């Protein structure tokens with residue numbers, strides 16, 4: 001019995017049917033964590049990419065260091081750090097939020113590299129035209145560079161979304177009740193792991209396929225030349 | 231055409247105050263000195279063409295004026311504004327604000343057009359007037375339509391650059407530059423990237439502009455016949471210096487310097 005749903009171990013099929021609602025509750029947590037984490041990674045990554053191109057050397061170098069640090073330390077370490085060490089300094093965050101922040105931080109290091117490549121791929125003539133029209137650096141990023149970069153980075157960003165989705169089970173170590181964690185708990189109580197774990201595997205497979213198809217569609221519908229933001 | 235272009239101070243003060251003035255400007259790329267003690271002035275409203283061999287530094291002159299390249303020594307002024315500030319920092323030795331002020335007087339048309347591919351023709355021409363000059367969308371569009379009409383492309387306003395020929399793209403680029411109402415317009419080989427049959431339409435637009443008394447134009451071109459036709463003055467440029475300058479008729483028919491003669495022979499055949 002979990003979340004008011006009792007399991008029925010008569011046959012594997014009834015077992016599967018009886019625990020599906022429980023796993024779906026876990027799935028919503030998984031999806032929420034991935035969505036929030038990825039949104040954070042997209043925003044923070046862009047901020048990092050822009051700061052890294054700052055003309056103020058100290059800002060650029062500090063950002064490069066932070067990004068490198070985030071990228072080179074395991075997600076699990078960052079997660080434990082946020083969850084177990086920060087409370088010692090008076091910062092106690094709910095488990096779910098901790099998980100989202102850890103995912104977002106780690107992946108912002110990856111997305112910032114994608115943004116950086118995307119920005120560097122914009123021809124110099126575009127910058128020069130913007131300068132000749134007296135646009136500021138900020139206006140050039142907002143109106144010229146970022147809109148042209150977006151369609152180019154969608155495929156790579158899509159890969160990172162899928163990767164992050166598959167990494168969400170890590171959050172179970174800080175007590176976030178996502179799908180894999182719930183499947184494990186069901187196994188512990190019924191002594192029957194095969195069905196719940198297989199189901200989690202299949203659900204992840206489906207998620208990944210849907211995600212990839214969605215990104216493919218997005219690639220198709222986005223104008224290749226770029227999307228004006230305003 | 232007058233109403234779509236900026237109103238400029240009249241040419242009475244022309245002789246007294248050049249709109250562009252290079253004084254002893256030296257420009258280096260690392261160990262390579264591209265401009266060496268360069269002196270050059272352009273009067274308001276004057277149409278000046280720079281000709282010269284490849285690599286002689288013609289583009290560099292325009293790029294310095296457009297603040298796309300810094301220079302190391304000497305003074306440069308545009309409409310009386312010095313490029314370097316007394317305590318200016320960075321490669322340009324000027325604050326962003328100061329550069330912004332300089333750029334408000336000058337525009338540039340590039341060899342490769344450099345239109346914004348993700349924006350419609352209309353948006354290409356309205357973007358900067360709206361974002362930089364603070365014009366309302368309606369005002370910016372009104373101005374843009376007038377200019378597009380002038381370059382003969384009003385009917386293409388909703389097209390994207392990729393849907394236009396090179397000649398059409400360059401005409402949009404000219405309209406885009408004019409929309410900022412510069413006092414000085416720079417053209418860096420505006421027809422060099424075009425198929426031969428498209429050169430004429432772009433030159434036609436520039437020719438019309440050249441009949442505009444207020445706009446100061448500085449052109450780099452390999453179209454000698456065109457240079458002869460539209461310029462008040464032609465400067466033959468070699469190795470970072472002006473070797474010879476004068477009225478187009480004289481430069482093309484009776485060049486005084488052997489190097490000018492040699493160059494003209496090589497390009498005119």
Ligand SMILES: Nc1ncnc2c1ncn2[C@@H]1O[C@H](COP(=O)(O)OP(=O)(O)OP(=O)(O)O)[C@@H](O)[C@H]1O
Nearest residue numbers: 259260262264282283284285286287288289290291
């Ligand atoms: N960014 C740069 N870095 C180093 N050298 C450069 C750079 N830009 C130009 N140069 C060099 O400066 C010199 C002058 O170049 P510039 O482009 O001004 O010549 P140009 O007269 O416009 O020639 P062309 O007719 O081929 O366009 C050339 O020798 C060129 O190689």
Ligand SMILES: [Mg+2]
Nearest residue numbers: 288289290418
């Ligand atoms: Mg050149």
